[in-house]
Amino acid sequence: MNNNQQDPSHPAVSDELSKTLRRSVERIVAEPVPGEAVRRSVERYLEIDRLPAQKRRQRKWLALAAGLAAAALLTVCWMGRTIDRAPIESPVQEVLGPPAKDDAPDQIPSLQACRLALRDSPEAMLALLDRGAGHPLMAESCWLTSVQPERSGGPDH
Amino acid sequence: MKCTSRILTFGVLAFASPLTTEAAPPSQRADTPNAALVYWQAFASMPRLMDTKTGERIIDASSYQTIDKPVDDELRKFLEQPASRYSLHMLHRAAKIEHCEWGLDLAEDGGELLLPHVLNARHLMRLSLLRARDHFEHGRHIQGIDDVIDTMLLARHAGSDGVTVSLLASFSIESTAGLVVAAYLPKMPPESLDLLAKQLAALPAPAVMSRTLANEQYLLDWFISRYESADPTRRLRLCRNLTGSDEEAKTLASADVLKLATELRPLFADIPHLSSLPLDRLETAAKTQVDPKVRSNPLGKVLFPQILAARRGEAVNQCRNLLLVAAVDVARRGPAALKDHRDPFGDGPFAYAAYDGGFELTSRLEFLPHKPIGLRAGIRPGHLDPEGTPGGTAGLPSSVWMIVIPCLARKSVLKEMSI
16 A cells, blocks of 8 residues: 555645666666775775774784793793702601501601611611501511611511 | 783792792603502502411411411411402512612601501511411412512512611511512422512612611701700700610710711711622721710710611622522522522532432621521421421421521631622
């Protein structure tokens, strides 16, 4: 349904409006587009296309520079920490000491604990290594000197 | 953005790569097999011996007290379980690898160093020697010899970590392996004896005690550096770890510990020289030069190594190894073979004494009167006849005996030593 059908009382006005609009449109279409305007439009279009690329390149370089700077900073920090750091306290130092007699059988004796046991006798050292078993090999218990033979109490003494 | 990411990643890797290389050179990882890694697989898969009744029996099974008792079904079942078999499989694989690096850092960890590989090596030895016994008892001599030889290799690997305690413990492993195989020598067929002799001769040399002792110098440096940087609480703890008692730690900490440590420096610096002295000269030097200085320094009492005991342990191990080689040769060729096996601690060959079912060899090496180092080849059922054993091993309840070496060495014998 068109306007003429809606407003059949004004057909002359409607015809006049159509003619005027048609003429205007035909005139505009017929008018040649200036070359300068076309060039400007094209350049503008290309410029619009170029701008984000430049920004992207700038961002890339910025990111690269920032990344390298961060890596360099991390390296410097790490090296400084390596050089300057205090001696690391052993996380298991509480269990490393020469063991008391009632220590847990599975506890691993420290080197110093073994050295102290060796001061008593080699058998004591082996027994410390085998702590928990309570059965150092008797054959082994005779394998070395006993600093205090009376302590060992084995048949060989 | 991809390009940027790649460049960034490359940059970070370029910075990080030296650290990676420094930590573990890829070429070394790829080209140098490390026996320690394989041993640790054996240790990890080994069934526990400590908490089980059978395990305790296994711990005793290679002792001279029980070696005359055959391996029974209970022990055999323990050996046949997959964990035991895999563990022993790994032992054999590791023993074939020459290089063994346990990854210890004595300079960094000092007296707080742990030696879990030594503990585990001793347990693995028990498992391996038990299976060797089972093999020997059932006539599978070649397999038994493999177990024994690989146990000796385990000992030499375990003792190669540069720590004196480890080396001493490795001697005990080695001597126990020798003790076990000696017990079965008289029943071994000639071809097995030939193989054993060949494999014993092919064993790599054990670590040298004097070189290992030289590493003890690290302990003083470690202690000083730790003590200097520690707060009072930590210092007291260090002293406790060093002395083994709270009271001694308090006494030590109340002294000028760093001064005491500094005074010990010349003595520690002399360890390489002292430990390389012949044993008789070392004993003299220990008595006249070292002991007075060590005893006068509270820190020295607990920090200075037991050089003499360590060197004696090495001497005993050498003697035992030579006795075993001689015993194998006697089993092959008879007592006449002894003329080719001079006792390095005496004037002639090892002493030979036969008994029903075996024989005994004895060295002149002794540290107390009538306590020579000896080796028995063969199993003597029942208790040992006190009068029947050279060296007066009265009361020994078993057939295999190894003679004790108390610390009070006889000078006359020490002078004869050339080690």
